[in-house]
Amino acid sequence: MSVRVRFAPSPTGGLHLGGVRTVLYNYLFAKHHGGKFIVRIEDTDQTRFVEGAEQYIFDCLKWCGLEPDESVIHGGELGPYKQSERKESYRKYGELLVAHGHAYYAFDTKEELEQMREANKTPENPSPQYDHRIRKKMRNSLNLTDSEVKDLLEQNTPHVIRIKMPEHDVINFTDMIRGEISFDTSLVDDKVLLKADGMPTYHLAVVVDDYLMKITHAFRGEEWLPGAPVHLLLWKYLGWEKQMPQWAHLPLILGPNGKLSKRDGAKYGYPVFAMNWLDPKTNELTEGFKEKGFLPEAFINMLALLGWNAGTEQEVFTMEELIEHFSMERVHAGGAKFDYEKAKWFNHEWMQKKEVRSMKYEIGRLLETNNIPVNDEALLEKVIELVRERCTLLTDFVQQAGFFFKTPETIDADAVKTKWNDEKKNFFIEFTKQLQSLGNWSMTEIETVFKNLAAEKNIKAGELQLPMRVMLVGGKFGPAVFQIAELIGKEETVKRVGNALKVL
RNA sequence: GCCGUGUUGGUCAAGGGGUUAAGACGCCUCCCUUUCACGGAGGAAUCACGGGUUCGAAUCCCGUACAUGGUACCA
Numbered sequence: 021m022s023v024r025v026r027f028a029p030s031p032t033g034g035l036h037l038g039g040v041r042t043v044l045y046n047y048l049f050a051k052h053h054g055g056k057f058i059v060r061i062e063d064t065d066q067t068r069f070v071e072g073a074e075q076y077i078f079d080c081l082k083w084c085g086l087e088p089d090e091s092v093i094h095g096g097e098l099g100p101y102k103q104s105e106r107k108e109s110y111r112k113y114g115e116l117l118v119a120h121g122h123a124y125y126a127f128d129t130k131e132e133l134e135q136m137r138e139a140n141k142t143p144e145n146p147s148p149q150y151d152h153r154i155r156k157k158m159r160n161s162l163n164l165t166d167s168e169v170k171d172l173l174e175q176n177t178p179h180v181i182r183i184k185m186p187e188h189d190v191i192n193f194t195d196m197i198r199g200e201i202s203f204d205t206s207l208v209d210d211k212v213l214l215k216a217d218g219m220p221t222y223h224l225a226v227v228v229d230d231y232l233m234k235i236t237h238a239f240r241g242e243e244w245l246p247g248a249p250v251h252l253l254l255w256k257y258l259g260w261e262k263q264m265p266q267w268a269h270l271p272l273i274l275g276p277n278g279k280l281s282k283r284d285g286a287k288y289g290y291p292v293f294a295m296n297w298l299d300p301k302t303n304e305l306t307e308g309f310k311e312k313g314f315l316p317e318a319f320i321n322m323l324a325l326l327g328w329n330a331g332t333e334q335e336v337f338t339m340e341e342l343i344e345h346f347s348m349e350r351v352h353a354g355g356a357k358f359d360y361e362k363a364k365w366f367n368h369e370w371m372q373k374k375e376v377r378s379m380k381y382e383i384g385r386l387l388e389t390n391n392i393p394v395n396d397e398a399l400l401e402k403v404i405e406l407v408r409e410r411c412t413l414l415t416d417f418v419q420q421a422g423f424f425f426k427t428p429e430t431i432d433a434d435a436v437k438t439k440w441n442d443e444k445k446n447f448f449i450e451f452t453k454q455l456q457s458l459g460n461w462s463m464t465e466i467e468t469v470f471k472n473l474a475a476e477k478n479i480k481a482g483e484l485q486l487p488m489r490v491m492l493v494g495g496k497f498g499p500a501v502f503q504i505a506e507l508i509g510k511e512e513t514v515k516r517v518g519n520a521l522k523v524l
Numbered sequence: 525g526c527c528g529u530g531u532u533g534g535u536c537a538a539g540g541g542g543u544u545a546a547g548a549c550g551c552c553u554c555c556c557u558u559u560c561a562c563g564g565a566g567g568a569a570u571c572a573c574g575g576g577u578u579c580g581a582a583u584c585c586c587g588u589a590c591a592u593g594g595u596a597c598c599a
Contacts, residue, residue: 030599065598130597144525147595180597198529207527208595215597222599246528246594271530272592279592325548329537333547352537355592359535362549372562410561420560435559482558489559496559 023055025237027088028226030062031073034297034306035080037280037358038241038273041323045270046239047086048324048346055236059091060229061102064219071300080294080308084316085339098233103225106232110220113228113258114181114213118161122257123213126150126160127172127179149209152187181214183223183250191249196237196268196348203249211250223247227254230265238265239348242355245269268348271327272355280358282306290360294319313413314363315379318370322363327356336369368412376404383417392422399424399507406499406507420498424507428494431520435496436487440524447477447484448491448521452514461510463502470502491520 025046029039050057059081061074078093090096100106117123128136133150136158140148148154155162160182161169172179185205192202213224220228230238248267255264275284285292285307295308309319321337329352330337330345337345371379380401384394394400400421407420454469470488474481489501492513498504505513 028599032599062599068598126597133597142525146525149526149595178597182597201528203528212597217597219597221597226599241593242529243593244599248528269529274592326536331538333538335536335548354530356537357535359549362536365549407561480558486559493559498560501559 021236023050023053023236024058024234025050025055025239026058026060026230026233026235028060028062028229028240029077030065030068031077032065032068032070033073033299034282034293034308035077035295036282037292037294037323040080040084040086040294040319041273041326042239042241042270043081043084043086044320044323045328045346045348045351048342049237049239049348050089051343052346056089057086058096058233058235059088059094059101060233061092061104062222062225063102063104064215064221064225066104066217066219076295076297083295083310084320086320103220103229106225106229107219109232110214110224110228111218114220114224117183117213117254117257118181120257121184122253123181123183124155124161125169125173125179126155126158126182126210126212127164127177128159129178132159150182151209152185152206155182155184155210178216180212180216182210182212183253185210185250185253191252193248193252193267195245196266197271197351198269198353201245201248205249205253208249211247213254223250223254227251227258227260231255231258231260231263234263235265237268237348239268239270242269242272268351270351271353273326274355274357276357288360290363292358309363313415314367315370315374315414317374318363318367321370322366325366326358327352336366336373364412371408371411371414376401376408379404379414383414383421386414386417387422387425390418390422392418392426394425396425402507406503410497410499423493423498424504427512427516427519428492430494431523432490432495433523436490436524439483440487443477443479444484444487445521445524447473447479448487448517450477452517455510455514458510461506463500463506466505466513467502487520487524488517491517 027043027046029035047057049055059078063069074092078091081087088094090098090101092101114123118125136150136154137148140154150158157163162184164172185208187206189205190202191205192200195201211223212221214220248269252264255261273280275281276288280292282292291307291309291312293306293308295310297306297308298304299306310316317338320339320342324337324342324346325335328346328350331350380397383404384397384400387394403421403424404417407417410420411417451470451473454473455466458465458469470484471481474484485501486496489498490496492501492504492508508516
């Protein structure tokens with residue numbers, strides 16, 4: 021049977037690091053086994069709908085290079101790929117469960133549920149569950165007579181369907197990452213399967229949809245582990261046990277204190293979403309890795325290694341290599357703390373590795389939006405090659421490459437002033453004169469002129485290089501100074517030295 | 525509180541009975557370079573704790589602690 025996995029996000033906001041990693045592991049697993057990667061939108065909670073969130077998720081996946089094989093926008097044979105559009109199919113499974121005695125109707129109102137919790141609350145049990153003990157005292161089809169239930173149903177009394185958990189049973193299964201896991205059903209509550217509005221809860225929907233969509237392996241965050249016994253039972257009660265997918269519960273990605281949140285991102289200055297997310301309700305902007313200056317390859321590479329490793333020393337992987345080496349068994353079971361420094365390291369690695377041609381366009385645009393005109397593509401390529409090792413984020417190119425295309429607006433005069441004197445000033449005056457008449461404008465020629473003149477004037481060439489650099493680039497950074505002079509050209513070099521001399 | 529899961533350096537982690545306990549990031553020292561970066565050479569963990577089992581435990585078992593998730597008609 022061919023592998024089919026799914027990522028099932030609810031379109032309620034930005035796409036979190038942890039979400040992308042879940043997608044990634046699904047994707048890698050599917051591709052490794054030559055299977056299909058499916059995206060299913062879980063929008064059963066209509067109160068949490070957020071405009072634009074669905075499109076945003078697909079945009080992020082595209083940026084990451086994790087294209088689904090089947091989804092709302094990619095199509096597929098086993099749709100619809102959105103739960104709200106499958107609404108009709110859930111009710112009948114709920115009814116079926118009731119008919120077979122595995123579930124029941126519950127007519128309790130919100131107030132009654134609150135009362136129940138309040139009445140049963142003790143210091144030892146601060147949050148009482150609707151479980152096998154409590155259900156005997158509530159308004160549900162287990163306690164009402166058949167005709168009472170029938171009447172209530174006919175009057176369209178709001179009700180839900182709840183699973184009837186066995187009183188004493190042990191449920192166990194093998195998690196692909198964690199091995200054997202077992203639960204005592206007497207400690208699990210009677211989860212709502214079908215809500216009063218007719219929508220399924222996650223518990224019912226995930227089972228029905230995974231079955232209908234022929235999902236073979238179900239991967240999700242560790243936060244779902246406590247819900248597993250409900251799902252396992254549902255697969256069994258619905259008679260689909262043989263088709264049940266294999267499970268793996270992925271470890272959490274943690275922040276400095278607990279689960280990583282967008283709050284952490286804001287606080288520590290790093291992104292937690294894949295791409296910028298503007299919440300239409302609050303108008304709050306949460307920064308994304310993309311806009312921060314990350315390469316998708318680096319972002320994916322970093323995420324892949326956060327909780328998984330190939331068992332070798334390799335750390336930099338292309339998507340193809342990840343697909344080749346990935347296995348769920350090598351995913352670490354413990355949660356991993358996100359390390360922004362390491363994330364930046366991955367980006368730096370990828371900036372060195374990636375083809376200049378495929379970064380050129382984006383870097384060019386970045387410079388343009390920072391008011392640095394780029395009108396020489398060949399020069400841009402040369403510059404990128406020259407300065408990339410000094411860039412950690414794409415945005416670093418603004419400083420590191422900008423001065424090749426635009427005269428610095430200010431120069432770091434303090435950096436040269438401490439050791440500045442008239443002899444040096446005279447050196448530069450004469451140097452520019454000699455440059456003007458230089459025939460062959462190449463870095464070696466320029467350097468020769470520079471060194472000869474320095475020797476002639478009896479000044480250490482080294483002491484003149486820093487001033488020269490600051491004059492050309494504006495600060496103490498950048499590649500070899502004569503290389504810079506060569507690339508910006510004679511006219512510009514002479515001009516920049518002249519400008520600098522005026523303020524020194 | 526109860527239930528689940530987890531715990532190897534600051535971080536990601538390899539290793540699953542006998543190893544000087546890999547590697548990477550970050551940090552520190554030095555070299556290269558009279559910018560910055562790259563590169564190179566070094567430095568820093570006894571494996572949460574306590575009991576077992578064993579000739580021998582980071583590795584197996586049991587407790588404890590801590591962390592984390594769940595305990596919603598949210599996913």
